[in-house]
Amino acid sequence: MTFDVSKVRAAYPALADGYAYLDGAAGTQLPEAVIDAIGGAYRAGLGNGGGAFPASGRSDQITAECRAAVADLTGGEPAGVILGPNMTTLTFRLAAALAAGWGPGDEVIVTRLDHDANVRPWVSAAARAGATVRWAEVELPAGELPAGQFRELVTDRTRLVAVTAASNVLGTRPDVASITAIARAAGALSYVDGVHATPHGPTDMRALGADFYATSAYKWSGPHVGAVVADPGLLESIRPDKVTPAPDTVPERFEQGTLPYADLAGVTAAVEHLAGIGDAAAGTRRERLLAAMTAAQEHEAQLFAVLLGGLAAMPHVTTYGRARSRTATAFFTVAGRTPRQVAEYLAARRINVWDGDNYAWELTGALGIRAAGSAVRAGLVHYNDREDVGRLLAAVADLAS
Numbered sequence: 001m002t003f004d005v006s007k008v009r010a011a012y013p014a015l016a017d018g019y020a021y022l023d024g025a026a027g028t029q030l031p032e033a034v035i036d037a038i039g040g041a042y043r044a045g046l047g048n049g050g051g052a053f054p055a056s057g058r059s060d061q062i063t064a065e066c067r068a069a070v071a072d073l074t075g076g077e078p079a080g081v082i083l084g085p086n087m088t089t090l091t092f093r094l095a096a097a098l099a100a101g102w103g104p105g106d107e108v109i110v111t112r113l114d115h116d117a118n119v120r121p122w123v124s125a126a127a128r129a130g131a132t133v134r135w136a137e138v139e140l141p142a143g144e145l146p147a148g149q150f151r152e153l154v155t156d157r158t159r160l161v162a163v164t165a166a167s168n169v170l171g172t173r174p175d176v177a178s179i180t181a182i183a184r185a186a187g188a189l190s191y192v193d194g195v196h197a198t199p200h201g202p203t204d205m206r207a208l209g210a211d212f213y214a215t216s217a218y219k220w221s222g223p224h225v226g227a228v229v230a231d232p233g234l235l236e237s238i239r240p241d242k243v244t245p246a247p248d249t250v251p252e253r254f255e256q257g258t259l260p261y262a263d264l265a266g267v268t269a270a271v272e273h274l275a276g277i278g279d280a281a282a283g284t285r286r287e288r289l290l291a292a293m294t295a296a297q298e299h300e301a302q303l304f305a306v307l308l309g310g311l312a313a314m315p316h317v318t319t320y321g322r323a324r325s326r327t328a329t330a331f332f333t334v335a336g337r338t339p340r341q342v343a344e345y346l347a348a349r350r351i352n353v354w355d356g357d358n359y360a361w362e363l364t365g366a367l368g369i370r371a372a373g374s375a376v377r378a379g380l381v382h383y384n385d386r387e388d389v390g391r392l393l394a395a396v397a398d399l400a401s
């Protein structure tokens, strides 16, 4: 399969502004087709879902198409796709619902590799239920999350294991399939945070063994919409807080209030866009997505080798993490400058990067860099090119003096 990055870039109007967008891990730009889909939905006329008139029917159809698209992207079932404002809100919602069945003596496992959105909802819910929190530790400096430790952590009292499919700062991809297998063998559920992982390669939540798989469309060329995908049968067994007249069906019972219908049309368009990158010609949308995301992953890996090699060769730069399997996400500090100073310096050179803890709260604490402002994150996505990487390396090299 070919991967023509200049063709990919041409689909994104924002990329023409002269900036190197290396902030994709915090949110990607939108292709014209996604912007059109959102505008087109409003232009056609939308009504609240479930009504008797055509504009309402359009919203219902958009919602159904969005569930099907997210299911294709993740390898789940449309009837198990819960849509909402973002991953954090949905995770707090699910944590509250699941914890209603927990009590003293029950245990939940969280990791120090995870973004806080897959930590604090479980820690808070466990505290309210009187349940115990157990922590999986990161092996430093490599930044690995050894799967073997879960054999010690998981007991017959474990109710849930929350683990990320990829760290949003170090890029580490833990062996999620082994971790969820250990959880399942003990009768525990697994909640896999796929927010950072999803844009960086093909996703198969069944192969990951995830009971719940969370993702956010704004990390993969879509609008600000979050989704959690689960087996519909599992969702039937959970009773979240809801207003009485709202549907009690699955997955609707998990969706509080009115959905952002026009944005949902944008989510579907983003999935269509991803299915088309790399010129995957034939097959179902799921098949095209798997091929396209594999091509994107290879493209990112090639660029990342250049980026990481360049940073590692600079004596004034410290890079964090060297996991065996990782996304194209660099986390580094520059001697004599705070991460914010570096980000401001790069912004003045039209290079977008993130600085700070990036909500990897426990991990930046474990790395001992949080108090000093954590680090700079340069995250590659499929639309980044050699020029973006070259500009970053040249600018950081200039900071040696």
Ligand SMILES: Cc1ncc(COP(=O)(O)O)c(C=O)c1O
Pocket (backbone or CB within 6 Å): 025, 026, 085, 086, 087, 088, 089, 115, 117, 118, 164, 166, 167, 168, 193, 194, 195, 196, 197, 215, 216, 226
């Ligand atoms: C790994 C990871 N998990 C969770 C989140 C939170 O996602 P959302 O903004 O959809 O709540 C982020 C956002 O940066 C993330 O990178």
